[in-house]
Amino acid sequence: MKKLSQPYYKKYITSELKRFDERHTGFSRAAKQGDRYTQIYKNGVKNIARKELGKTIFDHSMAVASKSVDQILRKTAYAREAVPAQNRTFRLRDPDPVAMSRIVKDAGKWFGADLVGVTKLNRLWVYTHWGLHNVRYTNAAKEGDPVDIPSQYKNVIVMVHEMDYDALARSPHREPATNMGYSRMAWTATMLATFIGELGYVAIPSGNELGINIPFAVDAGLGEMGRNGLLITREFGPRVRISKVFTDLPLAPDAPIDIGVQRFCEKCGRCAESCPSRAIMSGERTDKAWDESNSEGLLKWPVRAMRCFEWWVKNGGGCSVCIRVCPWNKRNNLIHKCVRQFAERDLFIKLIVQLDKLVGFGRQRKEPGYATWQDPSVTQTGPSPENVLDAHGS
Numbered sequence: 001m002k003k004l005s006q007p008y009y010k011k012y013i014t015s016e017l018k019r020f021d022e023r024h025t026g027f028s029r030a031a032k033q034g035d036r037y038t039q040i041y042k043n044g045v046k047n048i049a050r051k052e053l054g055k056t057i058f059d060h061s062m063a064v065a066s067k068s069v070d071q072i073l074r075k076t077a078y079a080r081e082a083v084p085a086q087n088r089t090f091r092l093r094d095p096d097p098v099a100m101s102r103i104v105k106d107a108g109k110w111f112g113a114d115l116v117g118v119t120k121l122n123r124l125w126v127y128t129h130w131g132l133h134n135v136r137y138t139n140a141a142k143e144g145d146p147v148d149i150p151s152q153y154k155n156v157i158v159m160v161h162e163m164d165y166d167a168l169a170r171s172p173h174r175e176p177a178t179n180m181g182y183s184r185m186a187w188t189a190t191m192l193a194t195f196i197g198e199l200g201y202v203a204i205p206s207g208n209e210l211g212i213n214i215p216f217a218v219d220a221g222l223g224e225m226g227r228n229g230l231l232i233t234r235e236f237g238p239r240v241r242i243s244k245v246f247t248d249l250p251l252a253p254d255a256p257i258d259i260g261v262q263r264f265c266e267k268c269g270r271c272a273e274s275c276p277s278r279a280i281m282s283g284e285r286t287d288k289a290w291d292e293s294n295s296e297g298l299l300k301w302p303v304r305a306m307r308c309f310e311w312w313v314k315n316g317g318g319c320s321v322c323i324r325v326c327p328w329n330k331r332n333n334l335i336h337k338c339v340r341q342f343a344e345r346d347l348f349i350k351l352i353v354q355l356d357k358l359v360g361f362g363r364q365r366k367e368p369g370y371a372t373w374q375d376p377s378v379t380q381t382g383p384s385p386e387n388v389l390d391a392h393g394s
């Protein structure tokens with residue numbers, strides 16, 4: 001791993017980058033199309049009637065329950081300045097930024113993050129306007145409102161949350177790892193923002209709203225963006241979610257890193273081969289956009305957001321196939337640590353990709369694995385009093 005003086009993507013910039021409008025994300029566009037977004041969930045309920053392995057009432061319930069904390073905190077804490085619960089009297093006086101970075105990282109990990117990095121707030125990554133998707137989830141603004149982070153906010157603490165390896169390996173079956181990641185993001189970011197509030201500084205906890213998480217994470221030295229359009233970390237590959245806290249607390253930033261992802265993705269392409277909706281590009285990078293959901297001016301592998309979204313609707317749930325199959329998606333154990341030494345040095349990449357596939361890494365895990373209650377004798381369903389139609393799958 002190399003520490004860099006500037007993020008790796010600087011060398012791929014071809015023209016002036018502009019702030020992105022959240023109204024153009026695939027999710028916000030889908031939310032505008034009537035109930036297109038909620039159709040994912042309706043189809044998930046319909047899947048229960050089919051009694052397919054991986055889409056039973058237990059799989060469904062586990063996934064929905066895993067998101068419940070996230071849904072509450074999005075509507076009450078995210079995108080809002082943390083209000084000190086008890087201390088409005090004292091404030092740390094001139095704290096040393098280096099010491100404070102160390103402290104917030106320790107605190108973030110204690111609250112639940114797996115990796116924590118710090119970066120100066122680059123406002124290029126802050127959305128220009130609120131999109132309908134996060135408006136609905138957070139209730140913190142109206143669609144089209146400008147995203148306004150006051151000028152005193154100078155730093156971003158970026159947190160990475162590992163998703164469960166076995167559970168995520170079930171994708172595109174219903175898996176609870178992603179939703180659990182969202183809940184972990186919510187409680188960790190909320191607690192860290194409250195901690196900073198009690199120290200006498202301002203802090204805004206945030207999930208996916210307010211700005212684009214991946215470049216913040218790259219700037220904070222947590223990884224690089226891969227062909228699949230996701231953050232690839234050294235420790236867990238793309239099997240992570242990202243939360244962040246904006247703050248005026250004096251902090252020393254981390255250096256961005258080079259872990260070899262760019263060179264690896266050039267030679268790999270497994271996510272593009274495996275994507276059920278063909279939303280991921282094979283071949284060379286481009287700085288052109290497929291549509292309004294991509295930005296121009298940076299050579300990368302832009303993802304076709306609406307193709308991905310339409311597959312989610314059809315699937316009746318999310319999809320993490322591009323995470324499951326990625327050779328960087330490993331448990332952070334000794335074997336992974338050894339193999340990534342080669343990956344980081346651009347050695348034997350094609351061989352690593354072939355062997356990875358050959359030995360069966362990235363294959364879908366159909367058996368439940370993560371739960372003892374996946375017993376076929378209790379997956380029979382009948383109509384619920386509230387929603388007879390859905391329970392019948394019609």
Ligand code: SF4
Pocket residue numbers: 274275276277278279280303307308309311312319320321322323
């Ligand atoms: S989430 Fe699924 S459909 Fe979307 S890009 Fe990844 S693999 Fe393709």
Ligand code: SF4
Pocket residue numbers: 226227228229264265266268269270271272325326327328
């Ligand atoms: S699957 Fe291969 S090409 Fe796709 S993000 Fe992972 S390393 Fe890059």
